[in-house]
Amino acid sequence: MNQTEPLNIPTYQKEDFASDQTPRWCPGCGDYSILAQLQRVMPAIAEQTQTPRENMVFISGIGCSSRFPYYMNTYGFHSIHGRAPTLALGLQVSRPELMTWVVTGDGDALSIGGNHLMHCLRRNLNVKILLFNNRIYGLTKGQYSPTSELGKRTKSSPLGSVARPLNPLSIALASQATFVARAVDRDPKLLQDVITQAALHKGSAIVEIYQNCNIFNDGAFAHVSERKSRDDNTLKLQHGEPLVFGRQRDKAVVLNEQLQPRVVATSEISESDLLIHDTSRDNSGLTYALSQLQYPEFPVPVGIFRALKAPTYEERVHQQVNEAKRQKPATALQQLLDSGETWRVAE
Amino acid sequence: MLQEPKDKHSPNTHLSQAIIRFAGDSGDGIQATGAMFSHNSAALGHDISTLPDYPAEIRAPAGTIAGVSSFQLNFSSRRIHTPGDRPDVLVAMNPAAVKAHISSLRPGGTLIVNDDGFDEQALKLAGYDKDPREDGTLDSYHVHRAPVSTMTVESVKALQLAPQQAALCKNMYTLGLVCWLFDRDTDFIEALVEQRFAQESEVLREANCMALRAGYNFAETTEMFSSQCRVETAEQSPGLYRRLSGNTATALGLVAAAQLAQRQLMYCTYPITPASDILHELAKLRHMGVIAGQTEDEIAAMGAAVGAAYGGSLAVTGTSGPGVALKSEAIGLAVMTELPVVIINVQRGGPSTGLPTKTEQSDLLQAMYGRNGECPVVVLAPDSPADCFTMAMEACRLAMKYMTPVFLLSDGYIANGSEPWQVPRVDQLPQFRTNEPVCSETQSQFLPYSRNPETLARPWVVPGTPGTEHRIGGLEKQDGTGHVSQDPLNHEQMVQLREQKIAGIAEDIPELDVFGSSAGRLLVLGWGGTGGAIRAAVEEAQAKGLDVACAQLRYLNPFPKNLAAVLDAFDQVLIPELNRGQLRQLVRAQYLVDAQGLNKVQGQPFHTSEILEKIENLCQQPSEAVA
Numbered sequence A: 001m002n003q004t005e006p007l008n009i010p011t012y013q014k015e016d017f018a019s020d021q022t023p024r025w026c027p028g029c030g031d032y033s034i035l036a037q038l039q040r041v042m043p044a045i046a047e048q049t050q051t052p053r054e055n056m057v058f059i060s061g062i063g064c065s066s067r068f069p070y071y072m073n074t075y076g077f078h079s080i081h082g083r084a085p086t087l088a089l090g091l092q093v094s095r096p097e098l099m100t101w102v103v104t105g106d107g108d109a110l111s112i113g114g115n116h117l118m119h120c121l122r123r124n125l126n127v128k129i130l131l132f133n134n135r136i137y138g139l140t141k142g143q144y145s146p147t148s149e150l151g152k153r154t155k156s157s158p159l160g161s162v163a164r165p166l167n168p169l170s171i172a173l174a175s176q177a178t179f180v181a182r183a184v185d186r187d188p189k190l191l192q193d194v195i196t197q198a199a200l201h202k203g204s205a206i207v208e209i210y211q212n213c214n215i216f217n218d219g220a221f222a223h224v225s226e227r228k229s230r231d232d233n234t235l236k237l238q239h240g241e242p243l244v245f246g247r248q249r250d251k252a253v254v255l256n257e258q259l260q261p262r263v264v265a266t267s268e269i270s271e272s273d274l275l276i277h278d279t280s281r282d283n284s285g286l287t288y289a290l291s292q293l294q295y296p297e298f299p300v301p302v303g304i305f306r307a308l309k310a311p312t313y314e315e316r317v318h319q320q321v322n323e324a325k326r327q328k329p330a331t332a333l334q335q336l337l338d339s340g341e342t343w344r345v346a347e
Numbered sequence B: 001m002l003q004e005p006k007d008k009h010s011p012n013t014h015l016s017q018a019i020i021r022f023a024g025d026s027g028d029g030i031q032a033t034g035a036m037f038s039h040n041s042a043a044l045g046h047d048i049s050t051l052p053d054y055p056a057e058i059r060a061p062a063g064t065i066a067g068v069s070s071f072q073l074n075f076s077s078r079r080i081h082t083p084g085d086r087p088d089v090l091v092a093m094n095p096a097a098v099k100a101h102i103s104s105l106r107p108g109g110t111l112i113v114n115d116d117g118f119d120e121q122a123l124k125l126a127g128y129d130k131d132p133r134e135d136g137t138l139d140s141y142h143v144h145r146a147p148v149s150t151m152t153v154e155s156v157k158a159l160q161l162a163p164q165q166a167a168l169c170k171n172m173y174t175l176g177l178v179c180w181l182f183d184r185d186t187d188f189i190e191a192l193v194e195q196r197f198a199q200e201s202e203v204l205r206e207a208n209c210m211a212l213r214a215g216y217n218f219a220e221t222t223e224m225f226s227s228q229c230r231v232e233t234a235e236q237s238p239g240l241y242r243r244l245s246g247n248t249a250t251a252l253g254l255v256a257a258a259q260l261a262q263r264q265l266m267y268c269t270y271p272i273t274p275a276s277d278i279l280h281e282l283a284k285l286r287h288m289g290v291i292a293g294q295t296e297d298e299i300a301a302m303g304a305a306v307g308a309a310y311g312g313s314l315a316v317t318g319t320s321g322p323g324v325a326l327k328s329e330a331i332g333l334a335v336m337t338e339l340p341v342v343i344i345n346v347q348r349g350g351p352s353t354g355l356p357t358k359t360e361q362s363d364l365l366q367a368m369y370g371r372n373g374e375c376p377v378v379v380l381a382p383d384s385p386a387d388c389f390t391m392a393m394e395a396c397r398l399a400m401k402y403m404t405p406v407f408l409l410s411d412g413y414i415a416n417g418s419e420p421w422q423v424p425r426v427d428q429l430p431q432f433r434t435n436e437p438v439c440s441e442t443q444s445q446f447l448p449y450s451r452n453p454e455t456l457a458r459p460w461v462v463p464g465t466p467g468t469e470h471r472i473g474g475l476e477k478q479d480g481t482g483h484v485s486q487d488p489l490n491h492e493q494m495v496q497l498r499e500q501k502i503a504g505i506a507e508d509i510p511e512l513d514v515f516g517s518s519a520g521r522l523l524v525l526g527w528g529g530t531g532g533a534i535r536a537a538v539e540e541a542q543a544k545g546l547d548v549a550c551a552q553l554r555y556l557n558p559f560p561k562n563l564a565a566v567l568d569a570f571d572q573v574l575i576p577e578l579n580r581g582q583l584r585q586l587v588r589a590q591y592l593v594d595a596q597g598l599n600k601v602q603g604q605p606f607h608t609s610e611i612l613e614k615i616e617n618l619c620q621q622p623s624e625a626v627a
């Protein structure tokens, strides 16, 4: 976007982002909450990023989550299974002024579309990826997904799944994503905050959203969403703040001498031993270690893991084009056609 | 044809046409040698046609038959259509080159061999027990032996190059021999060498020129050849000409189309033989605003093209058959969302990985039907290297006007082959019309699936346009609104609309041209890259007085609207194809014509003689048998 020419962005309301289509998810599905929180923060995002609604595009793949674009009154593209990041690539490079969102699920992003996700992130394409993780295939009626836990019994794994689950955020960090975060469908405040930060980020932002599929995998994230247990089971990541958690904020995640994480009571250690969360760490083993923390041994970290400043893919592409235009005198089409191995036949 | 007179010192022989083939190890600079000699021939005023042939391996073991690379040039005083069947002159740099190519040399033809390439090891690698130069194998040819490697090293001695570097100039030495044989001086090629090494190395430029002149002088002073031959120049209309390959022509056509349509060209692709050169050409054109990028895989390339088209760019992807297989689902998405994307398939031998560097026409049915559902797309096929320019532009025009994916079926033969192209004037190129929305303000509700009554295309409304926010996708659409719809009758209607939209394009493309009389005994119907061989065969058959005509389809879906009438006007139809009869199936199914096939799947283009023989066969059959 050309910053020198302020666009005249209208003041939007939540309703401006709701399309005329009625959502068709199962009653009680976590997707409703995500849609509602997103629509709620869109007016602020539009204002803060100076992005008019017509410049916003939601692209999805296939799955329950991928119905999302139909309910947003922006431009939207419900594409094919796993390939949303590829469409986003072509669109963003061709139109860098757009704000492109990819809405995907655990099967869509990590199974059939794993390759594209990895490459999208390492390119640092300027897209916001919302990965709804419900640890199950919902739309195809309940088969295990790449994030289903080992031994998960489903219709397609009656004796339990025999593959270990993938960890989306570990993959994202390893793929050099510049913005990595986790949110939970039933924590609206956290969700709003993380989505807003993702939208403000320049580059690939991936947000894993724990989403309850109440039909095929109900309660998969009860430990982090139940009001009474959630403070004890989650670690809210805040830049510059210590890795402390618990209803009484009396527990901390620290590293032992072998650099293995462990949980200790804050009373057992001195304040200087606390680990301070830093979202600007590049290539950090600690950030990766955080992404690997798993319930019940550890609290589940939520919030922003990493937020780095880096040039985006489309910026680099267009920089090359502009640089090439500057270095080589503009070639007219006729000149191009006339070049190469040529000769003239005289009259 | 080139015939060497028996007596020495005979005057120059004048020829109307000559075919020369250079063959040697992949490391011998064969392709560069052939390219320079071709450019020289074209500049001298000959019509030319070339056929490079190289191994699939990047560096196949030196000296083996698998490692032989070759380049054939046909140059003529008449309009020619093919690189020719059998060379009159074969230049062989080693025994493997002799082994691989001697059987195609015309009996009585001229063979030039590099004697230094024939040591015991090289003979063994080529699978010769005995030296073919000594055992009578080459008796039916005029064999000219020259110690090319030694003489080359000798000729550049003054420059004190490392022996290996000096030896690299031996292709120029051979070129010098050949220049003398065809009675042309070395000035033009020296100028090419100058250009080639201008930035790089003064010493290498000098060495190459010295070797070239040494070869020329050797031929002259030793009277190596009994005489020179001179090929007459061709009548050509005045203007600027350019020798270009099909892949380069395709790239230029895309750039031209983007400019005429005033759209950003986005070429999204994944490297694959034999299509990668299109990417290489376009990647050089950043300064013209061209974005050519490589994605993580074929699927991503197609997805990115769909995304770019959605954003309003002229989106193109290029690949070969295996890549198309991977792209199929996303091509279906472009059909469903009615977005303009051009898919270039430079066909190669299949199935699976098949013959990556060899040509074939076996992806026609894949282009027509290789997707789930009723999924029609436009299919075009250029009929010569230079025609790739025209048809690439045409693919872009139809895609953007009708909001549809368009297949451009090139093939390895025309993609790598080259011919002279009279460079068009940009102001004479056809104007483009893209499918902008007719109007949106007057409608209270924007309808993304409303249709232009004339083209049936839906409006190309791109993100960033205020007031027309809408959603599209791969699920079936309700006519007009574009909302998701499962309605049975709506689905049927949409399937028919998509079909009618493509069928209607028949009104917007040229009718099929018939070469020869418009009715008669035999029509030879071809498509795409076989155009040259068919035309050459039919010209020869007509010269023999046979009642035969030909027509080359460049539009495969929809077919030109006069195709039925053309087929109807002939007693018999012959369809030569480099596949097992794919066009024949389409023609039989659509027109109930009992067309005959001539099918070849050897990874090699048709020889004119193969088609001519079939024509003669069919014309000799009693006419009664035809009905």
Ligand code: SF4
Binding pocket: A024, A025, A026, A028, A029, A030, A031, A064, A134, A138, A139, A212, A213, A214, A215, A216
């Ligand atoms: S199946 Fe599960 S994820 Fe899908 S809509 Fe129903 S509750 Fe939501």
